[in-house]
Amino acid sequence: MARKTTTRAKIGFSIAAWAVALLLFFPILYAFLTSLKTEPEAIAGFSLIPSGTLENYVTVQTQRDYFKPFMNSVVLSLGSTIIALIIAIPAAWAMAFSPTKxxxxxxxxxxxxKMMPAVAVL
Incomplete structure (x- = not known):
């Protein structure tokens, strides 16, 4: 017989799930907020509310060679994904619809x- 889940249990589970999600999201939020700080603010210590400046993003796009390595990564990832799909889709279809011994x-x-560690493959 299946046990019915009470409303209180559902609410408790939802609160716990949100707490875990926020805990896992916090490093991403902190990194983004730190990117909005000036250099002295970033070095000074912990604060969640920055004064807010987009100067760092302007510096990356104007003074650094950012887009060339980024586009290299995009081209490489899309290319390898497309090649993998070109090989994998026909193989999966063949294994699904015409099985052999x-x-x-x-x-x-x-x-x-799939169970091997990635380091063992290298």
């Missing part, structure tokens, strides 16, 4: 390689 072995090998 070796299909289970191939799927087991693929699953076992």
């Amino acid at each position: 070796r299909t289970k072995d191939i799927l087991m090998w693929m699953l076992s390689t």
